[in-house]
Amino acid sequence: MSGIANKRVLVTGADGFIGSHLAEMLVERGAKVRALCLYNSFNNWGWLEKSDKLAHMEIVTGDVRDPHFCRKLCADIDVVFHLAALIAIPYSYVAPDAYVDTNVRGTLNICQAALDAGCSRVLQTSTSEVYGTALTVPIAETHPLQPQSPYSASKIGADAIAKSFFNTFNLPLVTARPFNTFGPRQSARAVIPNIISQIAAGKKDIALGDLRPTRDFNYVLDTCAAMIALAECDAAIGEEVNIGTNVEISIGELFETIRSIMNSDAAIVTEEQRKRPEKSEVMRLLCDSTKLRTLCGYKHQYSLRDGLEQTVKWFTNPANLANYKTSIYNI
Incomplete structure (x- = not known):
């Protein structure tokens, strides 16, 4: 086409x-x-x-x-x-x-x-x-x-x-x-906006689930x-x-990266309700994007840190943050 x-x-x-x-x-x-x-x-x-x-x-x-x-x-x-x-x-x-x-x-x-x-x-x-x-x-x-x-x-x-x-x-x-x-506009039920929106709202204890799974963002x-x-x-x-990007990071490491970008001293509090059932949790996702490059030549343009910085910038705008209820866990 x-x-x-x-x-x-x-x-x-x-x-x-x-x-x-x-x-x-x-x-x-x-x-x-x-x-x-x-x-x-x-x-x-x-x-x-x-x-x-x-x-x-x-x-x-x-x-x-x-x-x-x-x-x-x-x-x-x-x-x-x-x-x-x-x-x-x-x-x-x-x-x-x-x-x-x-x-x-x-x-x-x-x-x-x-x-x-x-x-x-x-x-x-x-x-x-x-x-x-x-x-x-x-x-x-x-x-x-x-x-x-x-x-x-x-x-x-x-x-x-x-x-x-x-x-x-x-x-x-x-x-x-x-x-x-x-990125910008993502639901706070997802881990990255969840972390960013809680820190941006001034929270010092950031509620998360399992920190071990890795993801390719x-x-x-x-x-x-x-x-x-x-x-x-x-x-x-x-x-x-x-x-995908062919790069993986654990949720725990992701939190530390976001905390660094936002110059925050917040700490993690693990909540059981945020954990998936044991056999339902996906512990590791790391993409092989060879086929994407081979078929149409596409390569990702944004590093994880570049994307996180853009996302933090968007969420820390008060007009955008106002769309999120950071005190409520939304499944």
């Missing part, structure tokens, strides 16, 4: 963390963006509410769980970036049925609608959580899939549904599998740029492709 400029592009989940950044980047690259925000009675468009690119987007509200709506949503669209999903792992322990409805059935609805509409490319957004605790490192796309939480199980199911449409109906599909993405602009590169890459059709 030629570049994304002038293409009619749909972003599902555009009101969310990664989706809002992706929609803005697509506008910057000349795409004609239709942004799906989850319908609500307040007519709130999430993080797009204050976007300086809003005037250049077509905002649509609705729900990917409705197949009839999805058919209308995909009409006259060239490229679909499917990000709409429930993603909080702890909440998947509470409401697993909702994860199947949104993540699996929602993906089915989008794939069917994109097929019917003759879309030229569909990018399915996966997650490194489908791999579970690393059996071999770094983790390549051939690593076994391990459903260690209802969330990861729902994403394994969603990826399988999407891939079945490629295998059965020749849907021009790419599955992007980002490792842990972070991607700055959000790198994740978005890699997703666009994959959508533009003909060689990626039918492939699952990791997005």
